[in-house]
Amino acid sequence: MHELADRKIIHVDMDAFYASVEQYDNPELRGKPIAVGGGSDRGVVAAASYEARKYGVRSAMPSVTAKRLCPDLIFVKHRFDRYREVSTQIREIFHDYTDLVEPLSLDEAYLDVTENKYNFPSATIIAYEIRRRIYEVTGITASAGISVNKFIAKIASDYNKPNGQKTIVPEEIIPFLEELDIRKFYGIGKVTAEKMYQHGIFTGNDLKRKSLEFLVEHFGKSGGHYYKIVRGIHKSPVKANRIRKSLGAERTFSENISSEVFMKERLVQIAEEIEKRIAKSDVAGKTITLKIKYRDFKTQTRSKTMPYYIRDKETILSTAVDLLEQESFRESVRLLGITLSNLNTSKIEEEDEDENDIVEVQLGFGF
Structure with missing residues (x-):
């Protein structure tokens, strides 16, 4: 059972977005294992082509590890x-179908096509058309997931990658999640x-x-x-204007x-x-996190939350320094970062916590 299936x-x-763009722009790279990022001993892989992923190369992996896994790996800036x-x-293609587009990054987004500009009854057909048009315009492929909420659609989009899609209709949700x-x-990350x-x-x-x-214990x-998501319950709407929840900056050093x-x-x-980003975004926050x-x-x-909103460099810096001094260092450091969160733009959207807020599946919803 899950929430009312009305969306x-x-x-x-997008499939290996950065790497796919590089391969499209440079035909000599097509079909070869490539990594976008620095190839130096201190470099990090930002993205890997599917040819490189076969060797175990992944984003955020140290370049030295990637080269060890795939000696023929080609690094591209x-x-x-x-x-x-x-x-x-x-995104222009997305907006041809609906204005309810919530970008998550440069290469992925949610779309609510319950009501769409073409009045198509089938979200599956819309997803297929969007993927076809993306390939025609950009020359690179995309995958898609289609269902009644963002959580299940997100899982589904990864199911038939690359260059595929999967629709999970209401009556299939519970069996799918159970297996x-x-x-x-x-x-749910590795630690959890x-x-x-x-x-x-x-x-x-x-x-x-x-x-x-x-589960709460x-x-x-x-x-x-x-407890909710395994029952197919996820009420978060597609937000055309996402509220910024944090901002930050970090630096990787040339030497530890x-x-x-x-x-x-x-x-x-x-x-x-x-401070520059705060001024540009016109926000303030309460929580400083040192990475x-x-x-x-x-x-x-390491984090510290203030009883009031802050936005000035001096307070941010002094708080970050305090967090830095909490304990002595046993290892040298290759990266430092500061994030300001708990912003005054944030509105925590509490979903109904009533555990009985579960209704029967409505079958026959046109997908």
Whole structure:
């Protein structure tokens, strides 16, 4: 059972977007394993083509690891202006069908086509047409997921990648989720999955058998979210104008640094950049988070929440420095970042917490 099936939601996700753009623009790269990013010993893979992924190359992977996995890997410098240009073309196609478009990044978005500009009754056909047009205009492929809410559409878009789509109609939702590997649930990362394994949760069916009380006890507020999504409940609407929830900046150093003096100098630069972004976005926030990535790529975050909104560089910097000084460093640092969150633009949308807010599936919804 799940919420009233009265929406038709599409999640469109471009296939290996950055790498695909590079291969389209440079025919010599087509069919070859490529990685967008720096190929130096300190570089990081921003995106990998499907040819490279066969070797285990993934985004956010150190370049040295990627080269070890795939000796023939070709590194290409990123061109974000070009990616934004292609992304704009894609979004124009989306808006031909609906104005309810919620971009998640340059290469993916949700679309609510319950009511659409062509009055097409089938969201499956709309998704197919959008994918066809994207390929005609940009030369690169996209995958899509279609269902009654964003959560299920997101999972579905990954199901037949690359260059495919999957529709999960209302009567298929519960059986689909019950059989799904818990690692395939959008929003359940590696750490949470490992914790679920410890409680005997390996599939959606295992998760569904756990009570709301059990999930809240072991997973906190997220437990209530897991209780709902495994039952197909996800009420978040497609938001054409997404509210910014955070902003930040970070720096990767050309050489690892271990001196706090040097780290503080870098934090000054980062805080200045954040202040510029705050002024541009006209926001303020309460929570400062310091991100530290060590030489072994392990990442640590430290946060502090103020009782009032802040937006000035001095307060952001002094708070970040305090977080930096909380403990001494045992390893040298390769990256520092600062994020301002809990913004004054944020409106926490609490879904109805009534566990009985579950209605019977309505069959026959036109997909």
